[in-house]
Amino acid sequence: MATLALTKALLLIVPAVLLALLVLPARRWRLAVAVPLGVALAFAASLALPSGILAYVVSFAIMGSVYALLSLGLNVQWGYTGHLNFGVAAFFAIGAFTSALMTVEAPTGIAAQYTQMAFGLGLPFLVGVAAAALVSALLAFLVAVPVLRLRLDFLAIATIGIAEIIRLIFQNERWLANGPQPLRGIPQPLHCLVRSQGCDWLPEWAMALFEPLSPRDYPLIYLVIIALFVAVLYLLVERACRSPWGRMLRAIRDEEASAAMNGKPVTFVRIQSFVVGAVVMGIAGALYAHYVVTIDYSHFHALFATFLVWVMLMLGGSGNNRGAVVGGFIVWGVWSGTAFLANAIEPLLALIADDLPRRAAYFRWLLVALLLAGIVLYRPQGLLREEKRVSRYLRE
Amino acid sequence: MATPTPQERERPTVVTRTARPGERARALVQSRAFLLLAIAVVFAVLVVAAQLRGVSAERLLSLAAWGVMLGGIIGLGSIGLTLVYGVLKFPNFSHGALVTLGAYFTFAFLAWLPQGEPLTPLSFGWEFPVALLVAMPLVGLVAMAVDRVVYRRLRRQNAHLVLFAMASLAMAFFLRSLIYIAWGPDFHFYYPGRPNPALTLPFNIRVRADQLFILALALVMMLGVYLLLERTRIGKAMRATADNPELAQVRGINTERVIAWTWLLGGALAAAGGTMYGLSSQLRPEMGFWLLLPMFAATIMGGIGNPYGALAGALIIGVAHQVSTAFMNPTYGPAVAFVLMVIVLLVRPQGLFGRSGG
Numbered sequence: 001m002a003t004l005a006l007t008k009a010l011l012l013i014v015p016a017v018l019l020a021l022l023v024l025p026a027r028r029w030r031l032a033v034a035v036p037l038g039v040a041l042a043f044a045a046s047l048a049l050p051s052g053i054l055a056y057v058v059s060f061a062i063m064g065s066v067y068a069l070l071s072l073g074l075n076v077q078w079g080y081t082g083h084l085n086f087g088v089a090a091f092f093a094i095g096a097f098t099s100a101l102m103t104v105e106a107p108t109g110i111a112a113q114y115t116q117m118a119f120g121l122g123l124p125f126l127v128g129v130a131a132a133a134l135v136s137a138l139l140a141f142l143v144a145v146p147v148l149r150l151r152l153d154f155l156a157i158a159t160i161g162i163a164e165i166i167r168l169i170f171q172n173e174r175w176l177a178n179g180p181q182p183l184r185g186i187p188q189p190l191h192c193l194v195r196s197q198g199c200d201w202l203p204e205w206a207m208a209l210f211e212p213l214s215p216r217d218y219p220l221i222y223l224v225i226i227a228l229f230v231a232v233l234y235l236l237v238e239r240a241c242r243s244p245w246g247r248m249l250r251a252i253r254d255e256e257a258s259a260a261m262n263g264k265p266v267t268f269v270r271i272q273s274f275v276v277g278a279v280v281m282g283i284a285g286a287l288y289a290h291y292v293v294t295i296d297y298s299h300f301h302a303l304f305a306t307f308l309v310w311v312m313l314m315l316g317g318s319g320n321n322r323g324a325v326v327g328g329f330i331v332w333g334v335w336s337g338t339a340f341l342a343n344a345i346e347p348l349l350a351l352i353a354d355d356l357p358r359r360a361a362y363f364r365w366l367l368v369a370l371l372l373a374g375i376v377l378y379r380p381q382g383l384l385r386e387e388k389r390v391s392r393y394l395r396e
Numbered sequence: 397m398a399t400p401t402p403q404e405r406e407r408p409t410v411v412t413r414t415a416r417p418g419e420r421a422r423a424l425v426q427s428r429a430f431l432l433l434a435i436a437v438v439f440a441v442l443v444v445a446a447q448l449r450g451v452s453a454e455r456l457l458s459l460a461a462w463g464v465m466l467g468g469i470i471g472l473g474s475i476g477l478t479l480v481y482g483v484l485k486f487p488n489f490s491h492g493a494l495v496t497l498g499a500y501f502t503f504a505f506l507a508w509l510p511q512g513e514p515l516t517p518l519s520f521g522w523e524f525p526v527a528l529l530v531a532m533p534l535v536g537l538v539a540m541a542v543d544r545v546v547y548r549r550l551r552r553q554n555a556h557l558v559l560f561a562m563a564s565l566a567m568a569f570f571l572r573s574l575i576y577i578a579w580g581p582d583f584h585f586y587y588p589g590r591p592n593p594a595l596t597l598p599f600n601i602r603v604r605a606d607q608l609f610i611l612a613l614a615l616v617m618m619l620g621v622y623l624l625l626e627r628t629r630i631g632k633a634m635r636a637t638a639d640n641p642e643l644a645q646v647r648g649i650n651t652e653r654v655i656a657w658t659w660l661l662g663g664a665l666a667a668a669g670g671t672m673y674g675l676s677s678q679l680r681p682e683m684g685f686w687l688l689l690p691m692f693a694a695t696i697m698g699g700i701g702n703p704y705g706a707l708a709g710a711l712i713i714g715v716a717h718q719v720s721t722a723f724m725n726p727t728y729g730p731a732v733a734f735v736l737m738v739i740v741l742l743v744r745p746q747g748l749f750g751r752s753g754g
Contacts (some may be wrong), residue, residue: 084558086489086565146738150745153487156561157692158741160489161734164689172725302685307569310562359580365573372566376559377549 004212005046008054011220012042015061015227022325058219060336065226066288068328070305071312072230072237072321073280079318079386080241081273082253084152087143087159089305090166091136091278095285096295097170097177098135099128100186103290117183118176125189129286136282137275139166144271163306171297182296186289189225194218219291226287230325233280238321240276249273250319303365308335311368314375317382327382334371338364431744435712438736439719446722454600459718461597465607465676467714468614472669473687474694474706475621476539476662482638482701483658484547486560491666491691492684493571494535498667499674499683500579501531506586517605519590520675528671532664539663540656542567548652568685575681584679610672617668621661621703630657638701689730690717693737699747708748712736 017038024030024037045054070088077083106112106120123131139162147158170179177183192199194213213220240246251259252266260266289295299305308331316327342360349356375382424430446456477491505527512521546563594602625631630653636644637654645651673683680686690713697712698705713736717729724732740747 082558084561146742150741153557153561154696154741154745156489156558157487157689157696158734158738161689161692161730161737165728165731165734168727168731172727303569307565310565314562355580356577359577362573362576365569366577369566369570369573373546373563373570376563376566377546380555380559 004217007209007212008217008220009043009046010209011224012046013039014224016042016045018227018231022322055216055219058223060332062219062223062226062291064329064332065223065230066284066291067309067312067332068230068325069233069284069287070281070309071316071324071328072234073277073284074309074313075277075318075321075324076237076241076249076273076280077277078313079320079324080246080249080253081270082152083148083270083274083277084156085159085274085277086156086306086310087161087163088281088309089300089302090159090163091140091281092285092288092305093163093166093170093297093300094139095132095136095282096289096300097183097285098282099132099286100183100289100295101177102131103128103187104183104185115178115181115184116174117178125187125290128290129283132282132286133279134282136278136285140275140278141271144274148270148274149267160302160306163300163302167297167300170300179297182294184294186293186295188218188222188290188293190221191215191218193221222291226291229283229287233283234321234325237276237280241321245269245272307372308332308368311372311375313382314372314380315382317384317386319386320382320384323382323384326384330383331368331371335364335368338367341367426744428744428748431740431748434739434743435736438716438739442716442719442722446719449723451722456719456722457599458601458603459722460715461601461603462607463715463718464711465603465611465614465714466718467711468611468618469669469673469676470687470690470694470714471707471710472614472617472665472672474691474698474710475618475703476665477691478695478698478701478703478706479634479638479658480662481695483634483641483655484551484560485641486557486564487692489561489564489688490542490568490571491662492686492688493568493575494539494663494666494684495670495673495687495691496575496681496684497538497571497670498531498535498663499670499679500575500584501534501667502527502671503579503584503586503674503679505530514587514590517593517595518609519587519604519606524586524675528668531671532667533660535667536660536663538571539659539666542571543655543659548655572681572685579679579681581681584674586675586679606675610676613668613672617665618707621665624661625703630654634658634661686730689737690714690733693733693740696737696745697740697747699750702747702749705747705749 017034020034020038020041021030024034045057049057070092073091074085074088077085101117101119102121102123103125104117104120105122106117107115143158143162147155170177173179174181190199193202193210194215194217198207198210241249248259248264248269251262252264252269256266288299292299309328312327312331313324314327315331316325317323339361342364345363346357346360349360443456473491473495476494477488480486480488480491502524506523509523509527512523514521546567547560550560550563594604595608596602623631625635633644633649633654634657636647636649637651637658641651644654669687670684673687677683690710694706694709694713697709698707713733716736717732720728720732744750
């Protein structure tokens with residue numbers, strides 16, 4: 001039992017340290033404080049929390065990470081360049097289904113009658129993620145080229161349309177990805193660590209470390225993987241946005257005419273930023289697919305995959321990558337919390353009308369819609385403002 | 397040798413430059429005729445595809461007739477959309493929710509009113525038009541109320557266009573969740589199980605009487621909109637504000653009042669469109685969202701702010717959508733509208749009736 005807690009704590013160190021780094025302010029002492037804090041947090045969580053609650057926290061953190069990535073991708077598009085992408089769901093879905101098709105083994109024999117798919121290549125996880133990024137980029141490029149040279153608001157209409165069409169395709173085309181039935185059995189990376197026979201490529205001593213874990217504990221390993229993805233993508237996006245390229249994006253967003261007069265290729269740069277954001281969203285989709293194992297078109301409803309992401313980014317602070325990630329976790333927390341709230345008000349609703357309790361879930365939508373309207377009206381800059389100066393060579 | 401007269405010398409030299417081949421080609425491609433040609437090509441492709449699948453000409457004609465009816469429904473929705481777009485300069489993503497709300501309001505009033513005998517061959521009695529007439533101004537009031545609470549505040553803050561669009565997205569989900577809470581996620585029918593047999597018109601076109609009613613009502617409302625916009629003061633003020641808000645204000649037009657009337661009119665027409673869509677198929681909470689893309693496509697195709705253009709665009713999109721169902725899954729309707737919209741954006745972003753170079 002003690003070894004199980006120890007292994008869990010060791011696994012939790014990575015996400016806990018990253019969380020500490022995210023929350024602490026950017027000072028010189030940040031790393032020095034974050035590491036011990038993260039280690040302490042990991043051990044405290046592993047030893048003190050009952051396993052059921054720990055499992056809930058882990059699954060919450062994984063979904064929060066997926067949304068943080070979506071919000072980060074949207075930040076490149078909206079926060080830095082001012083693209084109104086109301087079709088986040090399209091890139092999320094295309095990433096998820098691409099990665100699934102690349103990594104699932106095509107069914108044979110009797111199973112092929114139940115699960116139809118265009119192809120199933122059985123490739124490794126990372127290849128699936130890379131393919132998801134690539135296909136998502138391609139889709140973004142195809143959308144961006146006709147629309148982005150026009151007015152800003154046309155992009156919003158076009159993306160809301162493309163998201164709907166992508167969802168319809170995955171709903172109706174049985175040959176492609178088994179729609180409308182779910183596509184099952186998406187492989188989970190490093191799943192062998194929690195199986196009793198273990199991974200054959202791992203040395204004995206390392207395997208001994210993972211010995212106490214059972215398949216039930218797999219989300220812990222996935223949390224480490226996705227936390228690393230979030231960290232790496234965050235650093236990449238942050239680096240890009242603080243580079244001359246990022247400053248060019250902001251110049252085009254704020255003063256298109258003067259950016260063009262200074263020789264910046266406005267349309268081309270807009271397309272670039274749209275594609276970069278879509279790549280991050282596609283990766284988020286792939287990571288979602290490998291976590292939930294079974295996906296179908298209904299997961300990519302405009303509410304969960306577009307609207308919630310917008311609330312996250314607007315709350316966290318558009319134009320601020322840290323705000324985007326923090327907003328992702330906060331709003332995911334609010335959304336999950338309203339589930340309990342909906343349960344709590346059910347008896348109250350039963351007093352008003354008989355069939356109202358069954359519709360309690362829609363009060364969650366109502367709250368989130370009001371949250372977004374409130375942010376737009378009263379604090380459009382979000383929790384963390386955009387930084388005016390982003391180069392570390394420029395001091396105030 | 398003729399010496400130039402003083403008048404000739406003073407005349408400024410007019411530099412005429414022959415357009416470069418690229419410019420000339422672009423001007424040709426962006427002309428209205430070319431856009432009409434592109435739309436005609438889309439229709440030709442649809443008809444040929446249907447012929448290859450062995451769809452009879454009579455069935456295609458029937459589908460086209462239904463398409464005109466669907467175009468009327470889309471058109472009623474998109475008139476409000478294009479007016480709001482023209483006057484307030486932002487795409488109102490909550491317009492689909494207004495369409496749904498209108499359909500459900502009519503549904504709610506029908507339950508209150510006593511049910512009369514059906515007016516054969518129509519499937520409904522006198523209470524249906526009454527319920528519709530009550531629902532229309534109510535949805536207009538809802539639209540006005542949303543404007544008061546949300547958009548007017550943004551106007552006062554001089555907010556950027558995108559914040560309006562985002563607020564309208566929030567309002568779309570807000571209204572939709574209210575509809576879900578009030579009526580639940582299930583399908584509803586105005587008159588469940590009531591027969592409505594198809595009539596056979598000349599050329600063997602088969603349509604239901606309800607569909608003819610929808611078309612007639614759409615035409616009447618279009619006529620009303622035409623009279624309102626052309627003959628009344630408020631209509632003229634609306635068109636003036638859509639054309640140039642600053643100039644309208646300078647000329648003494650109360651733009652806030654015009655905006656309120658725009659919402660009222662747009663909401664009422666959206667309610668009519670939604671009710672007719674509900675009559676022709678069924679009531680679903682997502683029905684307005686499903687119509688949103690065709691409505692936007694019609695708006696852009698007709699030129700933003702131009703209600704007659706939106707109507708023309710809606711008819712084109714409605715017919716294209718219905719004809720495509722001859723050989724495609726009908727749920728792909730938004731995709732047909734989307735393809736037409738992308739063609740318009742590629743060829744002539746200002747739309748069929750927009751000014752060139754706009």
